[in-house]
Amino acid sequence: xxxxxxxxxxxxxxxxxxxxxxxxxxxxxxxxxxxxxxxxxxxxxxxxxxxxxxxxxxxxxxxxxxxxxxxxxxxxxxxxxxxxxxxxxxxxxxxxxxxxxxxxxxxxxxxxxxxxxxxxxxxxxxxxxxxxxxxxxxxxxxxxxxxxxxxx
Amino acid sequence: xxxxxxxxxxxxxxxxxxxxxxxxxxxxxxxxxxxxxxxxxxxxxxxxxxxxxxxxxxxxxxxxxxxxxxxxxxxxxxxxxxxxxxxxxxxxxxxxxxxxxxxxxxxxxxxxxxxxxxxxxxxxxxxxxxxxxxxxxxxxxxxxxxxxxxxx
Numbered sequence: 256x257x258x259x260x261x262x263x264x265x266x267x268x269x270x271x272x273x274x275x276x277x278x279x280x281x282x283x284x285x286x287x288x289x290x291x292x293x294x295x296x297x298x299x300x301x302x303x304x305x306x307x308x309x310x311x312x313x314x315x316x317x318x319x320x321x322x323x324x325x326x327x328x329x330x331x332x333x334x335x336x337x338x339x340x341x342x343x344x345x346x347x348x349x350x351x352x353x354x355x356x357x358x359x360x361x362x363x364x365x366x367x368x369x370x371x372x373x374x375x376x377x378x379x380x381x382x383x384x385x386x387x388x389x390x391x392x393x394x395x396x397x398x399x400x401x402x403x404x405x406x407x
Numbered sequence: 408x409x410x411x412x413x414x415x416x417x418x419x420x421x422x423x424x425x426x427x428x429x430x431x432x433x434x435x436x437x438x439x440x441x442x443x444x445x446x447x448x449x450x451x452x453x454x455x456x457x458x459x460x461x462x463x464x465x466x467x468x469x470x471x472x473x474x475x476x477x478x479x480x481x482x483x484x485x486x487x488x489x490x491x492x493x494x495x496x497x498x499x500x501x502x503x504x505x506x507x508x509x510x511x512x513x514x515x516x517x518x519x520x521x522x523x524x525x526x527x528x529x530x531x532x533x534x535x536x537x538x539x540x541x542x543x544x545x546x547x548x549x550x551x552x553x554x555x556x557x558x559x
Contacts, residue, residue: 272424274469277476312551317426324429326478399464399548 261287264349265381266296266334266361268303269318270311271395279381280327283353286379294347295322295331302334312396341368349376356383413439416501417533418448418486418513420455421470422463423547431533432479435505438531446499447474447483454486464548493520501528508535 265283269276284293297319303311311318315333323331335342340361344352352369354362362380369376417435421428436445449471455463463470467485475483487494492513496504504521506514514532521528 272473273465274472277473312547313425320426321424321429324477324479326476395464396551399551 260290260292261350262292262294262348263287263351263353264294264296264343264347265353265355266298266343266358267355268298268307268311269295269322270303270313272321273395277325277327279355280322280325282381284327286351286353286377292329293327294349295328296334296343296347297322297331299334340364341372344368344374344376351377351379354378354380356381412442412444413502414444414446414500415439415503415505416446416448416495416499417505417507418450418495418510419507420450420459420463421447421474422455422465424473425547429477429479431507432474432477434533436479438503438505438529444481445479446501447480448486448495448499449474449483451486492516493524496520496526496528503529503531506530506532508533 263283263286265280267276280293280295284291287293297315298306300311300315303309313321319331319333322328332343332347344365352365354365362378365376365378368374369378415435415438417432419428432445432447436443439445449467450458452463452467455461465473471483471485474480484495484499496517504517506517514530517528517530520526521530
């Protein structure tokens with residue numbers, strides 16, 4: 256008998272890709288066991304603007320294509336308008352939703368939808384892996400600015 | 408009879424990964440046919456400093472791990488001191504060396520080594536694929552700085 260393939264769903268903006276993203280995605284996939292399928296929702300440009308107050312460096316199509324090019328990722332999809340999580344869950348039918356360590360709002364939203372609809376979905380909070388400085392796009396941008404300044 | 412697996416070798420700093428890198432790596436692999444193996448040499452931090460005059464945003468270990476996490480890449484290795492291409496060719500034994508559109512020095516060096524040693528290695532210059540603005544780490548960095556400025 257084959258093991259049932261579990262689908263893990265996670266999401267993010269993934270603007271400036273760094274090694275911490277890979278670790279995060281690998282850990283998310285691991286939650287679903289050896290045959291897991293990892294589906295990643297990429298936040299739309301408009302969603303990033305609304306949540307972070309600025310346009311991402313890379314447009315949504317390029318952010319999506321880059322994440323899908325990772326070996327650990329089985330499918331990368333653009334989010335719906337306003338990152339409508341109920342629609343995403345209905346479409347992807349995940350067994351597990353992996354929430355980033357800094358995704359408080361997404362965790363709350365996921366738990367509410369799962370509870371309201373009585374779904375058999377585990378919501379799992381991922382830990383912060385990379386202890387180094389460059390663990391977010393904002394920090395990377397600041398470092399780039401500082402590096403450029405120190406060269407002139 | 409199985410088709411012979413061809414090894415394609417390419418190289419770069421791969422500091423701020425963007426969609427153009429994926430296109431480039433896919434095209435490099437395609438040169439070796441359907442069963443090709445793609446080996447990527449990642450420039451050492453010291454090599455980047457020497458060639459570009461500044462430290463890369465991400466350290467060499469992280470740049471290497473990120474490239475190896477791409478589905479299209481079979482192996483990613485750190486370059487030798489001074490990106491010693493003769494040693495790299497001896498170790499990787501490529502059938503094809505794929506050179507980026509802006510890697511004049513690397514192309515010249517590769518052709519010289521192949522000729523001097525009488526190797527059966529094809530040196531192939533890749534075209535520039537991504538016509539968009541964000542096709543180099545330098546341009547990405549400039550955009551990040553401009554975006555940050557326009558927000559304050």
